[in-house]
Amino acid sequence: MLRKVGSGPLWVIGSALFYGTMNISVKLAAPHLTIWQTAMGRFVLGVIFVPIIVRLLHLKLLGDGRGFLLARALSGTLAFVLMIQAFKMIPLSSGLVLFYLWPVFSCLLSSWVAGEPTTRREWPFVGGAILGTGLILWPEETGQALNLGYFLVLAASFFAGLAVILVRRLRRTNNPFTIYFYFCSIGGLSCLGPFLAQSSPLLPSSKEGWLCLIAVAFFAMIGQLLMNQGMKYMNASRTSSFMMLEVVIASAFGVMYLGEPLTPRFFVGSLLILGCGAALMLVPVRTNLLNPPQP
Numbered sequence: 165m166l167r168k169v170g171s172g173p174l175w176v177i178g179s180a181l182f183y184g185t186m187n188i189s190v191k192l193a194a195p196h197l198t199i200w201q202t203a204m205g206r207f208v209l210g211v212i213f214v215p216i217i218v219r220l221l222h223l224k225l226l227g228d229g230r231g232f233l234l235a236r237a238l239s240g241t242l243a244f245v246l247m248i249q250a251f252k253m254i255p256l257s258s259g260l261v262l263f264y265l266w267p268v269f270s271c272l273l274s275s276w277v278a279g280e281p282t283t284r285r286e287w288p289f290v291g292g293a294i295l296g297t298g299l300i301l302w303p304e305e306t307g308q309a310l311n312l313g314y315f316l317v318l319a320a321s322f323f324a325g326l327a328v329i330l331v332r333r334l335r336r337t338n339n340p341f342t343i344y345f346y347f348c349s350i351g352g353l354s355c356l357g358p359f360l361a362q363s364s365p366l367l368p369s370s371k372e373g374w375l376c377l378i379a380v381a382f383f384a385m386i387g388q389l390l391m392n393q394g395m396k397y398m399n400a401s402r403t404s405s406f407m408m409l410e411v412v413i414a415s416a417f418g419v420m421y422l423g424e425p426l427t428p429r430f431f432v433g434s435l436l437i438l439g440c441g442a443a444l445m446l447v448p449v450r451t452n453l454l455n456p457p458q459p
Contacts, residue, residue: 172394172395172396173394173398173406174394175390175394176391176394176395176398176403176406177406177409178394179388179390179391179394179407180387180406180410181387181409181410181413182387183384183387183391184411184412184413184414184417185379185383186379186380186383186384186387187251187256187260187410187413188256188413188414188417189380189383190202190251190380191251192376193376193377193379194252196368196370196373196376197373197376198362198364199245199248199249200359201359201364201366201367201368201373201377202248202376202380203241203244203248203351203355203359204352204355204356204359205377205378205381206244206351206380206384206385207348207349207351207352208348208352208381209348209381209385210347210348210381210385211349211352213385214341214344214345214348215345218339218341218342221341223339223341224338224339225341226342227334227337227338227339227343227346228337228338229333229334229338230346232330232333232334233334233342233346235326236327236331236334236343236347237347237349237351238354239323239324239326239330240323240324240327240347241347241351241354241355242319242320242323243320243321243323243324243327244320244351244384245355246316246317246319246320246323247259247263247316249316250263250314250317250320252313253311253312254313254314256414256418257414257415257418258314259313259317260411261297262314262317262318262321263317263320264297264321264408264411265294265318265321265325266322266324266325269321269325269326270326270328270403273325273329290440292439292440293436293437294408295433295436296408296433296435296440297411297433297437298433299429299432299436331391331392332395332403335392335393335395340389340390340393340396341389344385344388344389344392347388391403391407394406408437
């Protein structure tokens with residue numbers, strides 16, 4: 165059991181790496197793909213491959229607690245679609261710093277949804293990681309004009325925080341593939357109407373578009389499955405802090421390839437995020453006596 169608990173951070177760190185790459189792919193895809201092409205590419209890939217994997221592993225696909233599975237699927241779909249649209253309207257750095265308010269929403273919702281209130285020992289580390297995120301991504305210049313994209317990414321942040329809490333609850337009785345299958349199925353059905361009704365071609369019209377679509381779908385699927393697996397052994401506040409490594413990846417890409425300035429705040433923010441994540445690994449895992457995770 166201790167070995168399984170200790171593997172939780174490894175699953176989530178892997179998830180952050182893939183999600184960071186997915187965010188970069190979403191940003192690069194903006195000139196080549198519509199929001200509905202990007203979303204349907206992710207959902208279709210999951211609907212096709214997850215049942216095959218489940219059958220090979222002899223796992224249960226339909227799962228338990230289907231009301232929560234549907235709620236998680238809808239909240240995740242809203243978070244993803246809103247984030248895609250927001251990244252088309254605002255800079256990647258501004259969008260991510262606002263999107264990464266979702267750990268705050270997770271902490272606020274955790275007690276009611278998963279029965280796991282954040283402890284006093286964890287709050288300083290969660291706060292430090294959020295501060296590090298702000299130091300890395302908060303715009304250097306003030307007075308930027310607000311547009312709808314900023315409000316869309318705030319809404320995406322809320323739904324992402326809710327989805328993370330629901331995943332934690334669902335992992336007590338469901339495998340990660342079932343959770344992702346529901347997400348892709350409900351997401352695909354929800355986006356099918358707008359996808360068919362869009363004025364743009366249904367399929368990407370360029371090689372760059374196809375490459376971006378495949379990258380978003382692949383990295384998103386692997387990142388989600390890794391996070392679902394890790395949340396079987398980690399509570400929401402821990403997962404939220406580890407997932408902030410995603411921000412470091414996107415920021416490094418911005419500095420090296422998008423020409424974003426490299427400032428001392430980047431180093432301080434990185435140290436805060438990584439240091440708080442390491443500290444959270446040392447905090448004893450809380451056990452939910454009423455609803456213990458399944459082995």
